[in-house]
Amino acid sequence: MKQIYMDHHATTPVDAEVLEAMMPALTTEFGNPSSNTHAYGHAARYMVDAARAQVARLIAATSPDEIIFTSGATEADNLALKGVVHAKEHMADRNMITLAIEHKAVLDTAVRLEKEHVEIRFARMDPYGVVDLDDLEKKIDKNTILISIQAANSEIGTLQPIRDIGVIAKKHNVPFHTDAVQALGRCEIDVVRDHIDLLSISAHKMYGPKGIGALYVRKGIKLVPIIDGGGHERQMRSGTLNVPGIVGLGKAAEIAKRDLARESVRLLKLRNRLQEGILRRIDHVGINGHPTKRLPNNLNVTFAYVEGESLILACREVALSSGSACTSASLQSSYVLKALKVPDFLAHCSLRFGLGKSNTQEHIDIVIDLLEKGVQRLREMSPLYDMAREGVDIDGVRWSHHHK
Amino acid sequence: MKQIYMDHHATTPVDAEVLEAMMPALTTEFGNPSSNTHAYGHAARYMVDAARAQVARLIAATSPDEIIFTSGATEADNLALKGVVHAKEHMADRNMITLAIEHKAVLDTAVRLEKEHVEIRFARMDPYGVVDLDDLEKKIDKNTILISIQAANSEIGTLQPIRDIGVIAKKHNVPFHTDAVQALGRCEIDVVRDHIDLLSISAHKMYGPKGIGALYVRKGIKLVPIIDGGGHERQMRSGTLNVPGIVGLGKAAEIAKRDLARESVRLLKLRNRLQEGILRRIDHVGINGHPTKRLPNNLNVTFAYVEGESLILACREVALSSGSACTSASLQSSYVLKALKVPDFLAHCSLRFGLGKSNTQEHIDIVIDLLEKGVQRLREMSPLYDMAREGVDIDGVRWSHHHK
């Protein structure tokens, strides 16, 4: 039997409607949209134009021309940051402002830019990961060339006040980029109202296919491309257009807009049921991320004294992800929880639940049962649980360090 | 009725076998290969591993680890050039050697690198576009950090002596990159035998899907990524893996290898029939590119005194491409023909035939008939044809220049 899928922050299945829309581009309508001397090329161009308009509508962009297709949001984030920075190559001192809990696509790009002598400033956050707007504004100076702050966090689901950030950015005339990958289809975003200049999109996080995304680039924003060769996409991103992917992204955007209100309410109900069930039936539990300003489909929970992977194993009828070192090749616990000063020990005890379209109330009830049993069994095995019950302060003990 | 497709250099349809192989990844097996805590992620990882091995086998790579998946060959070319150059940031003087007839993905990237003070050296070619090996070797010096020479040209089909180039590159200890997009599935390539260090692949040129490609990176070659964020693909290319695309590329590679011998012989026959038919039935015709060292599926013909687009219109039952300005937004005639010193006037009179799996002998005969009639009709309308018959030297006339 298939596992119940509760890892929708990692990726989502392709909607049947989306796949259906893609099929012509994968079969008979296989032309290259750059081929303007025959009907195959023309048909491909129409499909791409239609999809561009669908994506523009999802975020209320003024014109479809402001949508630049990329291979995904990792590329979109790279293009936004590197593109803006490299367009200001003439400035000796440059800085950009971001958050320590951004996706690696932003953080690793920032590290790369640091090597090119761009100063990276991290705005302060509250313990839930919400940006401190005063601190953000204080960090802006005349050499600030970009603010990059995500709309929603993929681990803890915390939402940022993007409209407030947009207002501050506009006031200081600094371009504002937001990675909206997790928020799209779950929260309403309007690039005009929210004063967003650049916005990253990934299809496979909203029931579209993998390998396709987009960067919204407000008219007037200049970017140096990271991929050269032929000058596609308004000279900002070269390469033969991924027509089936683009059609899929377009359809996914259309559906996301259409179903947003209904689906986000449904997910919120399921998430709350999950949260309440866990809190009612399991003790020594903590919720990571903001109590209310969070994605309707996200829950991130620390089950103290139980290592995350071992708990996932106990729930292996369900596909889940953890903030645990033991599920990643790097053996580092979640950098997001770390940045929010969650002690490493507790970060290792955290699970992420990412709900989605396929999930039902029954799934929620199954996972609560599994968690309750699993936590109980694993705590009985846990030397830390014993210590805690005996009143030992776990943080106070001098532990041996066996991992280097 | 659908047009007969003869533009297989621009893109190819997805093979039915390839699409079938992709379907699981587009439906039930939708996991993210980075998700290592559940069965969806594991299944995705297996599919990616299998595809990586298929691609490695096509080019006889020593290890599947040497295959880095990208969004296509444009990105692969960018990664090869920028990746090698940026890994040598410490060198004050750097140069790379390439050809003036490379794909724009290489040429535009070279232009970008020139702005970063990398010297671009163009090796000489014969009038067919074949590299002059002596000149190539003379252009290498101690500051040469890369040779990038394509395996086959997408317009004129000329093949380069990549093994000879590889030997020279190895002798001087310079990494050798080849854009093999057009050659794969049509000519045999062996990265070990041919001493290739980096090789670009695009799925949609060999009956795979658009939006996926790969860069072969020989073990030991160091690249700085152009897309950062998470460290996928041996730290060389971040971003969620495009699993359906990768599976499609893998299957396409498998089929390309399997069918290479048979299909290339079949295409060669068809191409020769087309070439002979044209030469027999139409006068004032010239073949561009090498007479024998060329892709089996390529023919590039100049029909003097007839503008390319107008001839394509005359053959509009067939999907064709031209070297004409009037088919491109840039109004520039083919830079490839220009680099080979084909006069602009004749470049405008050129058509490219790109044969593929779907083409039959009947198609060839249809296109020859259409060309014959079209050329005759258009020459009757052509003032240049009159002048030529009157013995006027068209190049000697002082023409008005109405395009700026």
Next chain:
Amino acid sequence: MNIWDNYTEKVMDHYENPRNVGIVENANGTGVVGNPACGDVMKLTIRVVNDIIVEAKFKTFGCGAAIATSSMVTEMVKGKNIKEALEISNKGVMEALGGLPKIKRHCSVLAEEALRAAIADYRQNERKS
């Protein structure tokens, strides 16, 4: 929709059935414009009688749009006097064809220029005679 859907049906009609192809016999005005290196050359010959263009023919090397605009301009000038003919603009030719794709607009300039060149040639011939 047209298989060559960059073009209107009118453009395709003029491409496929161009009007007035050839050289006017006893032409008293000839205009040759364009450049083979740019991909289009148009030769327009006219016969003017009592200030009226009674005949106009073209020969064109160029894309479909160049051929169609050439054909259309010969139709438009016939029967017009010189003053009226000079009022024909590339915009007018395009409109008569139901429009042209953006990247093809320059082709219609060719037709206008050929017309002006032919009329200038006619006037010069007049002065000489």
Next chain:
Amino acid sequence: MNIWDNYTEKVMDHYENPRNVGIVENANGTGVVGNPACGDVMKLTIRVVNDIIVEAKFKTFGCGAAIATSSMVTEMVKGKNIKEALEISNKGVMEALGGLPKIKRHCSVLAEEALRAAIADYRQNERKS
């Protein structure tokens, strides 16, 4: 194939049905190794009689591999004398489990270290008494 296919069936069996969970009553050797901040802590208690480990129990906070190696090491030491027990290596534990995924190898080190710590503690207790 196992749904949790990083792990062998043996590992899964020891994760699901861990042997010897708990604290040995009247233990004369105790080892606690690891660090909660690194995601694993193992407490191994043993009772040694006449140089023979007659009882061994564990409590472990850690991933599936950590729990399975803990369970396996308690099985392996039982009935062995101290010298034989000290010959048990992390490799031996891994082999007994049919192997571990690469990124989990460090977990087996934990079991070896806990065993050595428990034996060292036993020796110290012996010396004291």
